[in-house]
Amino acid sequence: MPDAPSAQVPVQIKRLEHGEDLALPSYATEGAAGMDVLAAEAVTIPPGGRHAVATGFAVAIPAGYEIQVRPRSGLALKHGITLPNTPGTIDSDYRGELKVILINHGSEDFPIARGDRIAQLVLAPVTLAGWSEVAELDDTARGAGGFGSTGGHGKL
Template sequence: MKIKIVKKSKLPLPKYKTDGASGLDLYADIEDKIVLKPMERKLIPTGIHISLPEGYEAQIRARSGLAINHGIGLVNGIGTIDSDYRGEIKVILINWSSGEFIINRGDRIAQMVITKIVNVQLDEVESLDDTQRGEGGFGHTGM
């Protein structure tokens, strides 16, 4: 599948790091380094705009290496780029660690996964069908 992309940066296009990767690496399109203090969050530009076909979304996800090695994540867990959005993709990073983290121009800050979505029609009813699990949740099956 081809996705139209406008790159307003001299950084490389997002790319898959390996043949089996599901996420395209996104780069920090910043002029000067950004210092992310503990518990601080900042909006980091990527310099790219995309056009997705209707029925698809781009999920912006944290990079596992940044998470485990530096405590860097996404404030909203997973960001969603809808098929009708044409603005610049930006990533809301947060520093969960106790030390400062420096973001430099061109650093790989997140990954973008393109997924198919299904729009549904909600059918309001008085009750739902019974299942073995029922309303059990939040550890109801034990450890």
């Protein structure tokens, strides 16, 4: 991989005992936004099943950032494996083991071997909201139109 860009944000990572010989999360290509993360355990997820897969590490994310946990597109397309809460959020004050909740939407058992790539991690800045309570909101063309109100697939 080429030299790291100067915009790189340092994130502390602690390898746990069951992650000793695994590679740390890493970018597969120069243009990758997400880092591949590996399973630190072997498990089989049955159709419809969920499991919080161990990664073998914990992190200290700098204040003002989060790590988003996202599915791997190949696993989703080929096997129906995704994250039920995508994107998952790892908050900057969490210090426990990073685990990846996977769900099997496929029709067959899905075996995961220790060392398999199971998800992607994206470090992202967090913008905090400051609520400003008002009596009325401004009008828009959409107004209070909700799900499907802007058209789409057969007008839903």
